[in-house]
């Protein structure tokens with residue numbers, strides 16, 4: 001009888017130890033140093049939630065794609081045209097360089113647009129920069145005309161030719 005009680009007690013104890021070990025070893029059952037490192041220290045009100053990877057994914061989504069870059073490029077294109085008209089060389093250089101940077105970063109985020117961007121980046125934009133740096137008014141005017149066609153050419157390739165009037169409108173507003 002006594003022996004039986006001891007073996008029941010041993011069995012129950014072993015079961016409890018096994019259960020606790022199971023909880024400790026199960027994923028989520030304990031917090032490892034790696035888990036802690038993966039929980040960024042931000043305020044509880046932050047709109048970025050979850051692990052570092054999840055927060056990167058959310059941030060990536062909020063960075064948006066080519067559409068937002070095109071708003072920037074459209075604005076800078078208008079400023080570039082005004083700078084060209086006023087022969088404000090440094091301003092023209094600044095805007096041309098920012099258009100270059102913005103488009104390069106945009107196609108890094110949207111690589112499928114990269115091929116269509118190549119002629120613009122390699123052949124249409126550099127003459128604008130070169131003419132502004134050389135303070136060559138005639139060359140700048142010709143390069144800006146070519147640049148406009150470069151914008152429209154890429155829109156055509158990317159099946160968004162319906163933006164032609166938007167690009168044309170930027171040019172009209174910049175000439176006033």
Ligand code: HEC
Pocket residue numbers: 065066067068070071073074077099113114116117120147150151152154155158160163166167170
């Ligand atoms: C990679 C080729 C490419 C080049 C080069 C390019 N665009 Fe675009 N553009 C696009 C695409 C693609 C869209 C549509 C964006 C989308 O669907 O996400 C667009 C959209 C636009 C829009 C509409 C944005 C909106 O959401 O209302 C404007 C304005 C625009 N581009 C201006 C320009 C101007 C100005 C230039 C030249 C200085 C230019 N683009 C050069 C590909 C290009």
